[in-house]
Structure formats: C-alpha cells, structure tokens
Amino acid sequence: MPSTFAPSTADLVVIGGGVVGLALADAWLTRNPTDSVVVYDKEDHLAAHASGRNSGVLHAGFYYAPDSLKARLTRDGNRMLKDFCLERGVALRETGKVVVTTSEEQLPSLMTLFDRGQANGVELELIDESGLAELEPLARTVGNALWSPNTAVASPAGVVEALAERVRERGGRVVLGNAVTGAGPGWVMSVLEGRVAAGHVINAAGLYADTVAHWFGFGQDYRMLPFKGLYWYGNWKPGRLQRHVYPVPDPRNPFLGVHLTVTVDGRAKIGPTAIPALWREDYGGTGGMRGNELWDVVRSYPRFLTSKHHDVPGLLRAELPKYSRSYLVKQAAALVPSVRPQDFTERGKPGVRAQLLHVPSGKLEMDFVVEGDSRSTHMLNAVSPAWTSSLAVADYVVEGIVSA
Numbered sequence: 431m432p433s434t435f436a437p438s439t440a441d442l443v444v445i446g447g448g449v450v451g452l453a454l455a456d457a458w459l460t461r462n463p464t465d466s467v468v469v470y471d472k473e474d475h476l477a478a479h480a481s482g483r484n485s486g487v488l489h490a491g492f493y494y495a496p497d498s499l500k501a502r503l504t505r506d507g508n509r510m511l512k513d514f515c516l517e518r519g520v521a522l523r524e525t526g527k528v529v530v531t532t533s534e535e536q537l538p539s540l541m542t543l544f545d546r547g548q549a550n551g552v553e554l555e556l557i558d559e560s561g562l563a564e565l566e567p568l569a570r571t572v573g574n575a576l577w578s579p580n581t582a583v584a585s586p587a588g589v590v591e592a593l594a595e596r597v598r599e600r601g602g603r604v605v606l607g608n609a610v611t612g613a614g615p616g617w618v619m620s621v622l623e624g625r626v627a628a629g630h631v632i633n634a635a636g637l638y639a640d641t642v643a644h645w646f647g648f649g650q651d652y653r654m655l656p657f658k659g660l661y662w663y664g665n666w667k668p669g670r671l672q673r674h675v676y677p678v679p680d681p682r683n684p685f686l687g688v689h690l691t692v693t694v695d696g697r698a699k700i701g702p703t704a705i706p707a708l709w710r711e712d713y714g715g716t717g718g719m720r721g722n723e724l725w726d727v728v729r730s731y732p733r734f735l736t737s738k739h740h741d742v743p744g745l746l747r748a749e750l751p752k753y754s755r756s757y758l759v760k761q762a763a764a765l766v767p768s769v770r771p772q773d774f775t776e777r778g779k780p781g782v783r784a785q786l787l788h789v790p791s792g793k794l795e796m797d798f799v800v801e802g803d804s805r806s807t808h809m810l811n812a813v814s815p816a817w818t819s820s821l822a823v824a825d826y827v828v829e830g831i832v833s834a
C-alpha cells in the first residue's frame with residue numbers, strides 16, 4: 431500500500447541506497463539544495479550488499495588504464511573519501527600497501543604497474559627486498575616490490591551510514607525496505623510509495639543495475655555476470671600485519687588476485703576470491719536464488735568462455751579451487767610465508783561483484799560504465815574500486831547531468 435505521507439513527485443529519485451546511490455544523492459543536494467531527493471533501497475538496512483561486503487580498501491588508483499574513468503576517479507576519490515571519514519568520524523586506518531612478486535617473471539608486470547601509477551599521477555615507490563622488510567616484515571618479494579603510501583582502509587558500512595546521514599541532513603529522504611518494481615523516463619513505481627513522478631531517475635541498483643537500465647532502454651548489450659568474493663579472517667594479534675599485501679594481477683582479468691588486507695581494527699584477512707557466482711545475491715546456500723538469474727548466468731557462459739579478451743578457462747582453473755580454504759591460504763602464503771591454514775579459519779561475510787559482461791564481444795567491462803539522457807542515468811559497472819571512488823564518481827556524474 432502506498433504510504434499516505436509519500437509525495438507523488440520528486441526532483442530526483444535514486445534507485446539503490448548503496449555507497450554509489452547515496453553519494454549521487456549527496457552530490458545532487460550539494461548543487462541543488464532545495465530539490466526534493468529520495469533514495470529507495472529494497473533492503474531494510476543499509477550496506478546489505480557490495481557496499482557493506484567489501485574489503486574497505488581505499489585504493490590509490492594505479493591499476494587502471496590512464497585514460498579510464500577508474501584511474502582519475504579513484505585517485506581523486508581516495509582523497510575525498512579520506513577527508514569524508516575524518517570529517518564525519520568514520521574509522522580510517524592509514525595502512526599503505528605493498529605489491530609483491532613471487533617470481534622474476536613477474537617483474538615486467540610490476541614495472542607496468544609502476545608506470546601506470548606515474549601516468550595516473552599516483553604516488554608510488556619502487557622498493558627492493560630490504561625496503562619491503564622495513565615496511566612490512568612479514569611480506570616477501572623477488573627482487574622488487576611497489577609501495578603505495580596512499581592506500582588505506584576504512585569501515586565499509588561506516589561510510590555508507592555516514593553518507594545516508596548526510597543525505598538526510600541535507601533534506602533528502604532515504605527509504606529502506608522499499609523495492610522499486612518498475613520505472614521509466616519520468617516515473618518510478620515502488621512497493622511502499624507507489625508511483626512517483628520523477629524529474630530525473632538515477633539507477634544505482636548494483637547487482638540489478640542492468641535490469642533497471644533495460645526498463646529505460648539503456649544497457650541493452652550488457653548483462654550482469656556475478657563473481658563471488660570469499661574471505662577468511664586470521665586469529666593474529668591486531669596490528670601484526672601492518673600493510674595490505676597484494677600480488678601482481680593478471681592484466682587480462684579485472685580482478686586483483688588473492689591478497690591480504692588489514693581491517694580498520696587491525697585484523698588480517700585473506701581474500702576476496704573471484705569465483706563465478708550462480709545468481710546475483712549468491713552469498714552461500716540457496717538464499718536469494720532466482721531461477722531466471724541462474725538461467726541468465728548459464729546462458730552468458732558460452733559467450734564468456736570463448737571470449738578472446740580473457741583467458742576464461744585459466745580464470746576458472748585459478749578461481750574454482752579457492753572454494754577450499756587451505757588452497758586459498760596457501761596462495762596467500764606465497765606473499766606472506768607466516769600465514770598458516772590453522773590461523774585463518776573464521777569466515778568473513780562474502781560479497782558479490784556486480785561485474786558487467788558486454789554480451790556481443792564476451793568482454794568483461796574493465797571501466798565504470800555510465801549511460802543515460804536528460805531523464806535518467808544508469809551506473810552500470812560500479813565494480814571495485816567504486817567504493818573508494820564513490821564521491822568522485824558522484825561529482826563527475828552529477829556535474830554531467832546538471833551541465834547537460
């Protein structure tokens with residue numbers, strides 16, 4: 431039943447109250463303080479999906495192609511999110527991060543990352559084994575490593591809650607437990623508030639962003655191909671691992687490889703994996719399973735498996751064994767030898783990446799994808815590091831809408 435207090439019009443309706451949707455509402459209200467802005471989320475609590483199920487790493491921005499949105503918006507977003515955390519009292523830990531190699535063959539790829547960092551205007555240092563020993567005594571490398579002083583960690587849910595609070599302070603409404611069941615240019619239909627006429631609609635629906643975009647006729651070549659991230663916490667004394675420790679990633683895939691991160695309260699954590707998920711909210715068991723989503727994933731695989739853009743059989747061979755905790759821990763031990771399976775037995779909350787597949791080419795989109803027109807905007811590939819980049823992404827997108 432539509433609420434009697436629900437307004438029937440809004441200047442802006444945002445579908446999805448994750449970090450991206452909230453950042454967009456916040457940026458809109460900064461520019462248009464008198465506008466009526468409402469954010470709808472289907473869940474009854476904040477940070478239920480990727481925004482509350484990620485590593486909380488504030489990436490620095492050196493992985494991404496220099497001409498990409500990710501490169502610019504991550505570098506800027508890192509600084510903006512740190513300022514936001516300091517201003518709003520969200521826990522932040524300045525860990526820095528090292529990228530290490532496990533063989534000499536990886537050194538050219540390490541140098542490519544270093545060059546990308548330079549091209550992207552990101553502070554990054556090439557260090558040797560003794561430099562690494564000073565920064566993170568537990569990590570090992572072969573020859574050289576990279577040191578990223580600006581990488582940090584914050585509380586993922588803390589950021590989302592603080593953003594929702596700021597949206598409300600600025601006069602916006604954040605309505606939880608309110609699934610949007612249909613929408614089109616100029617209107618949105620939701621379970622609690624019925625039909626609302628909208629000046630502009632922003633789709634920030636995460637794992638469902640493709641479905642929502644299709645309602646508007648956007649993103650027709652795209653389908654979501656979800657990948658699951660599993661984590662294991664260590665029983666180490668907080669602070670024993672001081673820096674995030676990452677491997678050199680395979681440049682053909684949009685994932686960073688098994689790594690160790692430090693949580694905001696100093697705990698060591700292994701993961702996340704990038705295991706193919708069977709449906710969108712496939713967090714474990716059969717919860718959230720939907721037959722049509724399973725079918726969508728199954729019918730995407732022939733196109734993906736034969737993709738010339740990725741080594742998909744290699745990706746599957748590398749990822750599927752990571753369901754085994756001891757296998758995953760062994761991978762992490764290649765970066766930090768003191769990691770032992772018996773010390774990493776506490777499961778973390780899994781997350782699912784809202785990774786977009788370009789169906790005609792079988793390519794996983796590497797960059798953020800934004801489509802839209804004067805009536806609607808669609809955040810189609812808000813994958814990592816969109817949590818880091820959220821405030822910069824929101825500025826960029828809202829500026830584009832307002833000045834169009």
Ligand SMILES: Cc1cc2nc3c(=O)[nH]c(=O)nc-3n(C[C@H](O)[C@H](O)[C@H](O)COP(=O)(O)OP(=O)(O)OC[C@H]3O[C@@H](n4cnc5c(N)ncnc54)[C@H](O)[C@@H]3O)c2cc1C
Pocket residue numbers: 445446447448449450451470471472473477478479480481482483484485486487488489608609610611634635636637638658659660702780781782783784812813814815816817818819
């Ligand atoms: C395992 C993992 C690790 C990651 N690690 C990092 C990291 O360390 N650093 C980093 O920067 N990024 C990281 N990311 C990426 C980051 O979490 C995401 O890019 C970011 O959270 C995306 O935010 P979002 O708001 O688009 O999505 P979400 O948080 O998924 O929000 C989308 C919201 O839309 C709502 N919704 C969907 N459909 C509807 C509907 N019909 N009606 C109403 N509401 C709807 C959902 O309930 C959800 O709350 C990670 C992601 C994963 C999965």
